[in-house]
Structure formats: C-alpha cells, structure tokens
Amino acid sequence: MAWPLLLIALGSINGLLFASDLDTAEQLFREGKYTESEVASAAQVELGIWNERWTRVLMRCQLVQGKYAEALAVYENAVKRYPTSVTLRMMGIDALRHSGGTPEQIELENARTFQLLQSSTLRYASRDNLIAAGRYFTAQGEDARDILELFYDRVRDSDPNYLEAYIATAELALEKGDFKVAGDTLQAAERVDASDPRTAYLLARSFESSDSSIADASLKRALSINPNHVPSLLFQAESAIDREQYEAAERSISAVLKINAKQPEAWALRAVIAHLRGEYDQEKELRSKALETWNRNPQVDSLIGVKLSQKYRFAEGAEYQRRALTMDPGYLPAQFQLAQDLLRLGENDIGWQMASGVAESDPYNVVAHNLTTLKDRLNGFSVLETEDMIVRMDPDEARIYGGAVMELLREARSVLCQKYEIQPDAPIAVEIFPEQNDFAIRTFGLPGGDGYLGVCFGRVITANSPASQGERPSNWKSVLWHEFCHVVTLEKTKNRMPRWLSEGISVYEERAHDASWGESMTPTYRKMMLGDELTPVSQLSGAFLSPKSPMHLQFAYYESSLVVEFIIEKYGIEALRKILVDLGDGMDIKDALGRNVGSTAKLDSEFAEHAKTLANAFGAKADWSRDGFPERPSQQQLTDWLKTHPHNYWALTTAAEMAIAAKQYELAADYLKQLDELGTFTGEQNGPLERLSIVYRQLGQVDAERNTLSRIINHSSDALPSLNRLIELSKASKDWKQVANYSDQVLAIQPLLPGGHQSLAEAAEQLDQPARAINPLTALTYMQPVDPAGLHYRLAKALADSDQSDQAKHHVLIALDEAPRYRDAHQLLLQLVHPDETPSEPLSAGMATDKDTQ
Missing domain, CATH: 1.25.40 (Serine Threonine Protein Phosphatase 5, Tetratricopeptide repeat)
Structure with a gap:
C-alpha cells in the first residue's frame, strides 16, 4: 500500500496522522504508538522534507516493528542525501543485518562508517553523531573510558540537558557491569527528562541485582510511559522466567511479538522456557526463529546461555556461549559469560585464563577486573585436598580449622549422598573467604551480596568465613552442611530444579542433622503464615528473587523447608527422591510433582492448610491479637491491659522489656515465665528466652540461668554469648565434660578466636583425653x-x-x-x-x- 493511501486508511487515528510537527511524531514513538508515528514521519519523508530527523523517526518505527526490508530501503535512499550522518549509518547497519545482508555487505557498511569517522568532519560533528560514533566504537570493542571521554562526556559537557548522552553512558556502564555509574547517570538523566521510557528501563536494569523494589518500580514506570516498550517487556519476561512464572513470561513475550513478530530476543526467551520445560525439539525450532532475520547473531545464543546459567545450568549455558562464539569469536559478552560458567563448573584453569583475557581486552569491564584481582589473592590460599574434595582457604584459617572443615564435609558427603542415592563423579571444590567482598566478587562478580553466607553452583561452593561476619557469626558447620546438600541435590537433578525446592531441602536437612540448625518457627513467622504472607508452593521460587525485605527472604527459606518436610511426612522420602530423578530427566517441576505427590494446585491447597495448623500450634495458649493494644503504652496502660488480656504475647513481651529497662528483674522474670508457659519461646537473637537468661543472671539464680541457656543453644545454632556463659558456669562447677561439649559448639561458630580452643584444650586435659587436646592446642599456636x-x-x-x-x-x-x-x-x-x-x-x-x- 502506498504511503498516501495508508495515510487515508489510518487518518482517523488520534487526529495526529497528518501532523507535520516532528516533536509530536517523536513523542508518539516514545509512547509506543509506532504505527501513528511511522505514518506521520513517512508522509514527511515522501514529501522530501529536508530534515534527517524525520528519516530517523521513520526507521526507528520500522526497526522496532520488524520491518527490516522497508527500513533498509529508506536508509539506502536517505544516506545519499545525508552521507555524513553516523547516526543514520548505524541504523542502516542494523537494518542490513536483519534483512539478510551478507557478511561482506555488512563489513562494507562498517568500513564506510569507519572511513567517515576518520574524516576531519567528525571534529565538527553534531551531538547525535558524536553519540552514534561512541556506540560504533563500543561495538568495535574500543576502550570504554576513551569512548566516555571523547564522545559521551564531551557531549554532556557542551549540553548538560542532552538526554541521549546520559542514555549512552548508562548503556555502556551496564554493559561493563558498572552498576553504580549507571544508576548515578540515570538518576541525573531523570532530572533532565523523566518522560523517556529508556531512562526508567535502564534504571531498572541498574538496580536489578541490588534493590529489587527500585527495579520493579522503575520497570512499571517505563511501561506506564510506553506500554509497548520492547526492552522493558523483554526485561519483564526475563524477570518472570527468573521467578519460574513461565505463563507470565509468555504474556510479555507475546506482547513483544505482537509489535515485532521477528524480534530475536523474544524468540530466544521462548527457547529458554522450552529448554527449562524439557521441550528440546521445540527449543531448537524457537532458536531457529530467533536467528531467522540474522543467522549469525551472537546475542541470541548468548542470551539463552545467560538465562540457563542463572538457573544454575552452567554446562548448558556454557555450550550456548560456545555457539555464540562460533558466530562471532570476538563477542566479549559471550567470552566473559563462558569464563564465569567454567569457573562455576570447577574448570578453573581455562575459566581464569578466559576471564583474564577479557579483562585485558576490555579494561573497563568491572566484573572481569574484580575477578582477575581476586585471582591474585586466591593464589595465596592454602589448598586442602583429598580424592573427592578440594578446599581453598586463607592459610592462617586453614591451619586453625581446616581439618574441621574437611571432617565436616566428609560427614556431609557420607550422610547426604547415601540419603539421596547419588555420588558426584568429580571432586567438589569449596572456597572459604575471610573478606566478604572477596566472597561476593567470586560469587556474584561484584562487591555486595550482604546476607549471603554461602552459595553452591553445583560442584563449586563459595562461603564466608567467620572472620567476615562480625561479633556474632553464623554457624559455619551449618552453612557448609546446607551448601553441600545443594551439591547433592543439584547433582541428582543435573542442576534442573526450582530454587524453592533446592533451598527447602537444604534447610530441612540442616534441621534433620541438628535441631538447632536451619530455620524454625518464630512469632514473626507465625504471623506471616496466618496472614497473607504465605506464598503458594507454585510461586515459591519468586519469593527468593524479589522479597519485600530481608525478613521475607528468610521466611522463604523457612517456608520452603516446611514444604519439603510436608512432602516427606505425607508421601515419604522415596517420593522426594523420585521428584529429583524426574527433574534430572528434564521433566518440568509441575509434572514431576503431579507424577509423585499430586498437582501443584493440590499441593498449594494442602500445604496452606498444613502451614496454618503449624502456625496455630505455636503458642496455642497465647493471645496473639494486637487489636486495641497501644503502640507505645505507658506502664499504667500496660498494667491495665494485662488485667483484661493476661495471656497477650505482645503485652507480656513489652512489659518484660520495660521491667528489664527499669531493673525490676523479679517482675521481668514473672512476665517472661508466663510467656514460657504459653509456649512462645524460641532461640531467636534478643528474644524472650535470651532476656530470661539475662534476668536470672542479674538475680543470681545460677541453676535457672544455666537451664535457660541450655534451652537457647538447643534452639539456636549461633548463640555464641550463651555458649560462652555456659562454659564459664561449667568451669566454675568443674563440669569438664560440659565444658568440652560447649567448646566444640563455640568452635562451630567462631574458630578464629582463642576462647573456644583454650576451653576445649583445658577440658580435654582435665578429662585425661590427650588426643582431644591436640587440635585446639595446635590452633592456639597460630594465634600469637x-x-x-x-x-x-x-x-x-x-x-x-x-x-x-x-x-x-x-x-x-x-x-x-x-x-x-x-x-x-x-x-x-x-x-x-x-x-x-x-x-x-x-x-x-x-x-x-x-x-x-x-
């Protein structure tokens, strides 16, 4: 249909189609009204209006809708009129690639662009051409810092209100993993112009790994500005895949394909979903669709590989990166992702070599730089090695508790491999870092990762040592047991299992090994389970990826473990093992559950009922209502409230706190004992049970204090203050057997301070157990x-x-x-x-x- 006829056919749309105002056409594009913008700009191009911007708007509309041949035809006409436009030439190369252009044709267009950039006219180039030049040199792999200085910063310095310079800078920073620069740049861009969906979308990308609430809000804002913004819809699809919400992902992908039926990333994401569902023949077809317009597009296979690796399927992800590199051996994103995949597969020699190569080729790649810097520090680690285990630790830490680490891992391997009927056929690598940032860089590529104690990639475990965790570290034995359980279940399923099931089994196995390990019921969890915070089993993986708070993340671990416990109690451990086998065979989790325990809908319903029963059983005698309870009650208000609500948990807790603050320890003990009688005590840090032990100590009631402290350590795996006090009390009563027992528990939390070793050595000597004294005495020799x-x-x-x-x-x-x-x-x-x-x-x-x- 000729453009004049198309104008007539569509002339009624919004009354804007005959507008010659360029800003209006660009605004239509910005709002996702691509057809209207296309019609308006095409009319001006056909009329021969001498303004290159009309051509660019037209080509942008055509490219976003997948009209690659039409865009190429427009380019071939326009470049004759605007031969010095770098912006136009970059768009033309994109159109040529997706229109079946041969490698020779594409190389020729690149050469012409480079020739233009070498000419003296570039020194007088416009702002948009300077930005286009920067993007051209970025694609050629030039140094990012030079690009920033020579192009983007130059434009921003000359015109601080030119949005495109901010967009280009943020895109470059994100590509290189510099999320801070990206975030700062985009926040500045929003102050310049907050009406472009690209700033909100890129802001979502920059906060994706650090603040999910900002990322989610930014993505929603991008789509409110432009509901048809393709990058935002693709990002939405990716996020849904990460959460295992494949139907939601399909909806976002369908929205993209409605705009552009040939969109490569959309088809690539469909291929990812097919792979995750075990539909491998369909995966091949979808991959072919993704490559239909450009059969040597390295981004397609690299994207598929990245998403598979994010699902811990590193071997499959690595294979896709290799495919991407056969199409473009110089494609740095695939090179670096492959390096990371290999490191997570334990193929360290080639993995580190590739990461170093990327860092040399791309000095601004923040993640590559971080990894290569870390490699130098790792070279100084001690290596503890057996036939089936390789542990890397700081040399001082290895001398102090390396033997205990190896012993714990041997036990975990023996118990868990037998239980889940699997034997890893390659050594397991464990790396323990005394610096939290080193752990984060090795694990995530960037500093941060607060809250993570350990991560398992399959046959590689990374963990924080007690040295990185402050005065009250977590129980390192519990952490390593948890992570080794991941090794077993990921090996059993060939890394094909949903996040909730993997974490749920690991937390469950912590509790099964030691009742004080893992997560357990608390008043907060009770409230969440009985309110609207309980996540359906079918959506549990998403609870790990976008929790509302750190507490919600911890609750996701706890809830997942309860689901596993429920499956084992109702259907048996054999049913759980069969689910893992089916997942390893490529079966979707819904089908695996349906085959062995019933449909996900049934499991959602049954578990919700089970969870409510558990929650109601906790503190069943207590009054948990907050209705009418004053937010900050006075002593008199509290006294009056307790007269009519004598079993109210919140009133009794508040009253105990106020009594302790006033040093009224007898009164505090009365309140706390009432809470105990109501069955509400847990081992949580600074909880009522810990307060009761403090009260008994103040009152000089040693036996009551000792009994309370014993209850705390039976509920908590990291109650270091309670253990130290128990050691003190046991020494005073010369109960050396208990001193040794408590000292062992201290060393499972903090082996890097002398206290636990000194107490254990002394107890062993008093008990005439010289063999038991050797390890703590040896450790003390390394502690000055x-x-x-x-x-x-x-x-x-x-x-x-x-x-x-x-x-x-x-x-x-x-x-x-x-x-x-x-x-x-x-x-x-x-x-x-x-x-x-x-x-x-x-x-x-x-x-x-x-x-x-x-």
Whole structure:
C-alpha cells in the first residue's frame, strides 16, 4: 500500500496522522504508538522534507516493528542525501543485518562508517553523531573510558540537558557491569527528562541485582510511559522466567511479538522456557526463529546461555556461549559469560585464563577486573585436598580449622549422598573467604551480596568465613552442611530444579542433622503464615528473587523447608527422591510433582492448610491479637491491659522489656515465665528466652540461668554469648565434660578466636583425653599466644600421650627454644628420647623449676 493511501486508511487515528510537527511524531514513538508515528514521519519523508530527523523517526518505527526490508530501503535512499550522518549509518547497519545482508555487505557498511569517522568532519560533528560514533566504537570493542571521554562526556559537557548522552553512558556502564555509574547517570538523566521510557528501563536494569523494589518500580514506570516498550517487556519476561512464572513470561513475550513478530530476543526467551520445560525439539525450532532475520547473531545464543546459567545450568549455558562464539569469536559478552560458567563448573584453569583475557581486552569491564584481582589473592590460599574434595582457604584459617572443615564435609558427603542415592563423579571444590567482598566478587562478580553466607553452583561452593561476619557469626558447620546438600541435590537433578525446592531441602536437612540448625518457627513467622504472607508452593521460587525485605527472604527459606518436610511426612522420602530423578530427566517441576505427590494446585491447597495448623500450634495458649493494644503504652496502660488480656504475647513481651529497662528483674522474670508457659519461646537473637537468661543472671539464680541457656543453644545454632556463659558456669562447677561439649559448639561458630580452643584444650586435659587436646592446642599456636613455650609444651605432652612421639619432639624443642631452662620440657624431651629409661636422680639444681623465657 502506498504511503498516501495508508495515510487515508489510518487518518482517523488520534487526529495526529497528518501532523507535520516532528516533536509530536517523536513523542508518539516514545509512547509506543509506532504505527501513528511511522505514518506521520513517512508522509514527511515522501514529501522530501529536508530534515534527517524525520528519516530517523521513520526507521526507528520500522526497526522496532520488524520491518527490516522497508527500513533498509529508506536508509539506502536517505544516506545519499545525508552521507555524513553516523547516526543514520548505524541504523542502516542494523537494518542490513536483519534483512539478510551478507557478511561482506555488512563489513562494507562498517568500513564506510569507519572511513567517515576518520574524516576531519567528525571534529565538527553534531551531538547525535558524536553519540552514534561512541556506540560504533563500543561495538568495535574500543576502550570504554576513551569512548566516555571523547564522545559521551564531551557531549554532556557542551549540553548538560542532552538526554541521549546520559542514555549512552548508562548503556555502556551496564554493559561493563558498572552498576553504580549507571544508576548515578540515570538518576541525573531523570532530572533532565523523566518522560523517556529508556531512562526508567535502564534504571531498572541498574538496580536489578541490588534493590529489587527500585527495579520493579522503575520497570512499571517505563511501561506506564510506553506500554509497548520492547526492552522493558523483554526485561519483564526475563524477570518472570527468573521467578519460574513461565505463563507470565509468555504474556510479555507475546506482547513483544505482537509489535515485532521477528524480534530475536523474544524468540530466544521462548527457547529458554522450552529448554527449562524439557521441550528440546521445540527449543531448537524457537532458536531457529530467533536467528531467522540474522543467522549469525551472537546475542541470541548468548542470551539463552545467560538465562540457563542463572538457573544454575552452567554446562548448558556454557555450550550456548560456545555457539555464540562460533558466530562471532570476538563477542566479549559471550567470552566473559563462558569464563564465569567454567569457573562455576570447577574448570578453573581455562575459566581464569578466559576471564583474564577479557579483562585485558576490555579494561573497563568491572566484573572481569574484580575477578582477575581476586585471582591474585586466591593464589595465596592454602589448598586442602583429598580424592573427592578440594578446599581453598586463607592459610592462617586453614591451619586453625581446616581439618574441621574437611571432617565436616566428609560427614556431609557420607550422610547426604547415601540419603539421596547419588555420588558426584568429580571432586567438589569449596572456597572459604575471610573478606566478604572477596566472597561476593567470586560469587556474584561484584562487591555486595550482604546476607549471603554461602552459595553452591553445583560442584563449586563459595562461603564466608567467620572472620567476615562480625561479633556474632553464623554457624559455619551449618552453612557448609546446607551448601553441600545443594551439591547433592543439584547433582541428582543435573542442576534442573526450582530454587524453592533446592533451598527447602537444604534447610530441612540442616534441621534433620541438628535441631538447632536451619530455620524454625518464630512469632514473626507465625504471623506471616496466618496472614497473607504465605506464598503458594507454585510461586515459591519468586519469593527468593524479589522479597519485600530481608525478613521475607528468610521466611522463604523457612517456608520452603516446611514444604519439603510436608512432602516427606505425607508421601515419604522415596517420593522426594523420585521428584529429583524426574527433574534430572528434564521433566518440568509441575509434572514431576503431579507424577509423585499430586498437582501443584493440590499441593498449594494442602500445604496452606498444613502451614496454618503449624502456625496455630505455636503458642496455642497465647493471645496473639494486637487489636486495641497501644503502640507505645505507658506502664499504667500496660498494667491495665494485662488485667483484661493476661495471656497477650505482645503485652507480656513489652512489659518484660520495660521491667528489664527499669531493673525490676523479679517482675521481668514473672512476665517472661508466663510467656514460657504459653509456649512462645524460641532461640531467636534478643528474644524472650535470651532476656530470661539475662534476668536470672542479674538475680543470681545460677541453676535457672544455666537451664535457660541450655534451652537457647538447643534452639539456636549461633548463640555464641550463651555458649560462652555456659562454659564459664561449667568451669566454675568443674563440669569438664560440659565444658568440652560447649567448646566444640563455640568452635562451630567462631574458630578464629582463642576462647573456644583454650576451653576445649583445658577440658580435654582435665578429662585425661590427650588426643582431644591436640587440635585446639595446635590452633592456639597460630594465634600469637602470650606464653608460646608453655603452649608448645602442653601440645608436646598431648602428642606424647597420644603416641605421636616425633611430633611431640618437634613441639618440645620449640618450647625449649622459647625458654631454654624450661624444666618440665627438658624432662619430657628426655622421656621422648629415652622412653625406656627413668631418670635416677633429679635434674641439675641449677635448672629452673618451671621455665625461663629469656
């Protein structure tokens, strides 16, 4: 249909089609009214209006709608009139690629563009041509900092209100993983012009990994400005895939394909969904559709690979990156993603080599730079290795508790592999970082990741050491048990399992191994389960990706573990194992559940009822209502309230807090004991049970304090203050068996401070268990002891009593090197050298009776 006829046919649309106002046409495009904008701009181009911007608007409309051949025809006519327009040439290359242009034709257009950029006319180029030049050189892999300085910053300096410079800068920063620069730039861009959907969309991208609430709000705003904004719709589809909400993803993809039936990324995302559903033949067809307009487009396979890797399917993701690199060996995003995939698969040699190569080729790639810097630090780590385990740790930490790490991992492997009937056929790599930022860089590529204690990629585990966690670290044994469970279940399913099930099994297995590990019921969880915070099982994975708060994320872990517990209790462990087998065979989670425990709808309903039963059973005698309870009650209001609501949890808790603050410990104890009788106590930090232990201590009621502290550690895996107090009390009563037991629990939380080692060594010596004293005494030798001679003597004696005479000699000699006149050390050395001889006379009177540290 000729353009004049099309104008007549569409002339009634909004009364704007015959407008010659360029700003109006651009605004129509910005709002997603692509047909109207196309018609208006086409009319002006046909009339021969001498303004290149009309041509650009027309081509943008055609390209976004997939009218690549038409866009190419417009370009071929326009470039004769505007031969020095870099912007136009960049759009022409895009049109040529998607119109079946040969590699030779595309290379020729690139050469012509480069020739133009080399000419002296560029020095007098317009703002838009400078931005286009920057984008051209970005695509060629030129140094990003040079592009910023020579093009984007130059434009922003000359015109601080030119939006396109901000957009281009943010796009470049996002491409290189510099989310802070991207976020700052876009916030500045919003102050210039908040009516362009691109700023809101890019802002969503920049906050995607750090603040989901900002990302979600920005994406909604982008789509409110332009409901047909293709990048935003694709991002929405990606987010839905991440949440395993495939129907929602399909709706967003369909919206894109309604705009452009040939859109490559849309078809690529459909291929991802097909792969995740195990529909591999359909996946091939959809991939072919994605490559239909440009059969050597590396972005298609790279995007598919990225989304699969985000689902922890690193082997499949890596294969897609290799496909992308066969199409374009120089495509840096695929190179770097492949490097990351290989590192997460444990293929470290080639993974680090590729990451270093990307960092050298692309110095502004923040993630690549971070990884290569981290590699230098990793080279200094100690390696603890067995046939099936490789642990990398800081050397000092490895000497102190590396042996305990290996022992814990061996136990986890034995118990969990047997339970889930799987044996990994390659060594498991574990990397433990004393610096939280190093952990985050190794795990996520960027500093941050607060709240994560460990991450498992399959056969690679990364974890924070207690050194990175402040005064009250988490139980490292619990963390590693959790992560090793991921190894087992990911191996069982070939990394094909939803997030909720993977996390749910790991938290469940923590509790199964030790009742104090993992998540357990709290008043907050009770409220969430009985309110509207309980997530249907079919939507649980999404609860991990966009939680409203850190508490909601923790609740997602807890709820997932309850689902697993429910499945095991109702259908048996064999049903759970069968679900994992089906997932490993490529079955969708809905089908796997349906085959073994019933439909997801049924599971949603049954579990919701089960969860409410559990929640109601917690503190069943308590009054949990807040209706009418004053927000900040006075003492008198509280007293009056309790007269009519004697079992109210919130009133009793508040009353106890106020009594403690007023140092009315007897009264506080009464309130807290009432809470205990109502069955509301948990081991949560700073909860009523911890407060009760403090109250008993203030009252001098040692037995009651000890019993309360014992209850705390039975409920909590990281109650370090309670354990230290129990050690103190047990030493006072000379209960050395309990001292040793509590010290072991301290070392499962904080092995990097001397306290736990000192107590365990002392208890072992008092119990005449020399073998048990060896490890803590050895650890203490690496902690800058005040009395190194005495410490090495004690270690030597423990080794000698454990029939390890060679090691005993080594340490007694160290003691004598520190204190040459150390009498007991001399005597021990004589016994070690002449074990069958008993000294017939005392040692020389000139020798010190104890030791001389001269």
